[in-house]
Amino acid sequence: MRKYQHAAPRRSSYDVVIVGGAVIGSSVAYWLTQDADFDGSILVVERDSTYEFSSTALSASGIRQQYSNPINVRISQFGLSFIRGFAERMAPFFEGEAAPGLGFREHGYLYCISPEGADAARERVELQRSLGAQTVFLEPGPLRDRFPWLNVEDLGGGAWGARDEGWFDSVGLMTGFRRAARQGGAEYVENEVTGLELDGDRVTSVLLGTGERVSCGALVNAAGPRAGVVAGMAGLSIPVEPRKRYSFVFSSANPIEGRMPLVVDGTGTYVRPEHDLFLTGNRPLDDGPAAVDDFEMVHDEFEERIWPALYHRIPSFDALKVRRFWTGHYAYNTLDHNVIVGPHDRVGNFIFANGFSGHGLQQSPAVGRGVAELLVHGAYRTLDLGQLSYGRIARNEPFLEEAVI
Ligand SMILES: Cc1cc2nc3c(=O)[nH]c(=O)nc-3n(C[C@H](O)[C@H](O)[C@H](O)COP(=O)(O)OP(=O)(O)OC[C@H]3O[C@@H](n4cnc5c(N)ncnc54)[C@H](O)[C@@H]3O)c2cc1C
Known part of the structure; x- marks a missing residue:
């Protein structure tokens, strides 16, 4: 088995640190780099850049419109348009070569x-x-x-x-987001986030497995099935x-x-x-x-x-x-099978993008875009994902999706 090649990031401080660089973390990074109003620094920390055990690589890679909640239908509709237009969107990042499609x-x-x-x-x-x-x-x-x-x-x-509705190339989607985000200036480092430091109600820094402390303006939890572990590092809990x-x-x-x-x-x-x-x-x-x-x-x-x-x-x-x-x-997500998107209600610079259950791949374009909007503009600008916010978790009010697989 390949040993991790954990390395130190280039800087000691970033505006946004994203924990997890698979489809969700890379989508957030991509949309941040695409926003003309964002000129900050991004660090994506990924513990295993082979992605061998990521949900993204092990997915059935389907996209459907058949949900019981309108917001999930709309999220997938954006996902579909993104998948259909993927090669065109990626063209600028392939310098003269033909950008691949996703084999939908x-x-x-x-x-x-x-x-x-x-x-x-x-x-x-x-x-x-x-x-x-x-x-x-x-x-x-x-x-x-x-x-x-x-x-x-x-x-x-x-x-x-x-x-x-149908299925497509999951790793291709992640790789496209990642490639475009890196070309847009996001730094990816293979390392593990092992701890978080807070000052009052703000996450101030991230501790890495190799010993570095990295300051952050905002932290995005894109750790997939390990999301609960990362939330726990800030003393927070989610039902994931x-x-x-x-x-x-x-x-x-x-x-x-x-x-x-x-x-x-x-x-x-x-x-x-x-x-x-x-x-x-x-x-x-x-x-x-x-x-x-x-x-x-x-x-x-x-x-x-x-x-x-x-x-x-x-x-x-x-x-x-x-x-x-x-x-x-x-x-x-044991509460309602739906994603939790957006800031914690007290620790406001800790942003969740977690608990996708079996539909995170198709939701990655819309959720990554939504998280980037929150980070840059402080509000959703395209699709309002407010129904999926952390608030319902705090209030213990399930927003149940019936059509889960
Ligand atoms: C069998 C199966 C079938 C599925 N079928 C579908 C489907 O048909 N359609 C669909 O839309 N979705 C499907 N899904 C769900 C979808 O694959 C996931 O929701 C999506 O891939 C989640 O992406 P992610 O980036 O959140 O998580 P992941 O892909 O798991 O990525 C999380 C990343 O975070 C990294 N990480 C974790 N902790 C740390 C840390 N402390 N420091 C640094 N890095 C860390 C991990 O190494 C990992 O690479 C399926 C999932 C499975 C397992």
């Missing part, structure tokens, strides 16, 4: 809906459509006609995002914990004809094509908090939980072979 596969998401859940699903579809999403509710007959390989016998219907998620890539003896969407079964098992293979996962049976460095695999999850659900929903999945597998961590 617009196959849609299909939520399988039980008969009992059909009315609520129809309402969600209406809400999403009123916001401009292309979701449709298919009754069982049309659902079978559209997806003949799907077992609809026990379903009340399906909610299908016919457009504007690492939760293990097992992913499996398998081949099937029988192909699925046509443009297969990401299918979400009622059991929570999801499956989507991955070139000529398939990617699947679910929350584990014994879901609960994990240690930050526990990435041990539980193979029985496929055999006992996922495969029976797959075979029930898609009977042609009767001869499968697992080809690859990995464990990743959700940064799981």
